[in-house]
Amino acid sequence: MNEDDLIARYFAPLAGADGLGLLDDAARMAVQPGHDLVVTCDALVAGVHFFADDPADAIAAKALRVNLSDLAAKGATPRGFVLALALNTYDEAWLQAFARGLKADIAAFAFPLLGGDTVKTPGPVMISVTAFGLVPEGQMVPRTGARAGDALYVSGTIGDAALGLLERRGTISAGQGGAHLVARYLVPEPRNALSDALRAHAHAAMDVSDGLIGDLTKMMRVSGVTAEVQLADVPLSSAARAVIGEDEALFATALSGGDDYEILAAIAPDQAQAFEQAAFQTGVPVTQIGRVMQGHAPPLFLSKTGLPVAFSKGAFSHF
């Protein structure tokens, strides 16, 4: 099977109209007048960002969803993606499952395949997705726009994926909640339903992919501000709460581990109620965890009693 056969069999059936049947060297995309294109890129490597023996449809879903999550944070409506796929072997069952995973999320998120490249590698499988979204002109939600006084919100619950990774590795045993945590690691739930609410109400947003502590620190730094977070307000799933109840040190893992793919947003105080209402309409839970403050120090994390808590481990970093 050569590259063209592989594309024709597995990927051409997934191509949107702009993808021209994957018969050309390029996709052609008309951009609606009055809109900006939002472009983001996230790559996953087997053994680094997922387990090589994870189900191939879950790997495909993760590769799309980490990018969909970035579009959500920017307030952008998904428009399509290109896929660079490096394969070590030609494994028909794996490719079928991978294509099935793509197909499901292409449908679920109205996110067509536009093009890509398939190459051979002697190394691990690598999947690089470049994702496109649309926002009304000038309305992309920046990471850099947080202002002192803004309320800080996160979507969903924090730390599940980091704890799920420990469960997957056998480092912890989360009992009943383990399956939930592992599932949260395996396939993120991008919060694209929130993108309109973010565009309408947020000064700044990003998706939490490298741990809440590290990503909040980044957002505050590039916005030229700092923050105070009430640790008791950070939303945890009951599964996370249970394992942290057994071993309090895992709270640091929950806050600094990666792969949450939840939204962190800074909302002007006079917009907070409207943001909460808009989020409520979408069914995505959002929780205020703190406030943006003047200053350039790293964010402060405060215990229930108001004492600052230091975390020895920063954000999960691939380097």
Next chain:
Amino acid sequence: MNEDDLIARYFAPLAGADGLGLLDDAARMAVQPGHDLVVTCDALVAGVHFFADDPADAIAAKALRVNLSDLAAKGATPRGFVLALALNTYDEAWLQAFARGLKADIAAFAFPLLGGDTVKTPGPVMISVTAFGLVPEGQMVPRTGARAGDALYVSGTIGDAALGLLERRGTISAGQGGAHLVARYLVPEPRNALSDALRAHAHAAMDVSDGLIGDLTKMMRVSGVTAEVQLADVPLSSAARAVIGEDEALFATALSGGDDYEILAAIAPDQAQAFEQAAFQTGVPVTQIGRVMQGHAPPLFLSKTGLPVAFSKGAFSHF
């Protein structure tokens, strides 16, 4: 050094205005009204598409240029790119040289960096570039538009890179011409200067990256036509001519090997003269090598005496 430091040191200085200093999760791109965005993606893997010990600036140039070549073939003006880079080790000298190579071509082709992702891999270095270009609405030059009667043109010379790869491997010894052939393999010369002429005059075009025979066969198949090529008319460099003079079998290598990154175009007969003139203005040589014909058989390659020649090896394929 973590990923953020690496991006700040090596890549943020290369970012165009739309790249937002690489401080955000995404780039924001305004698309000129009345234009379509052309999107293409090509990935390179060390040991597959380049030698791991090739100079890092040349690797960077090749990663950009194979994509610029696709934009050229589509008649598109380069607009920018995103870069997914998988690194095995943190090698400061390599990264400096790689960034220097990017910087030179960013300037040479007015092709800004818009964003990307940097990840760690236990495998070989992989570079995936997604490139953006602009064409006036509806005017992307397709691969699928060749019509019976069209004149077939190629730019530059064919086969240098395939022979350069043999020279680089020590399989052949091309003497004086060896350096030229190796250079043609190492760093392609994308024909972006031709893009306006292609948009004005071509029914169909693609860049020749997998060998002239294979790529012509693809273009004819997706256009629903076939072709006749006069082998004596295929333009060869003097270096290629010299090694083929020594060993005639290398002519098949020249025609079927990859990495030419020249343009193959189908031009209506009444546009041929205008196309030649427009190409002449750009300084890029173009040569008619044959004609598009009705039919669905693979293209015919004819010797000087008019006899069909069969090539046992088709296009270079990564699978």
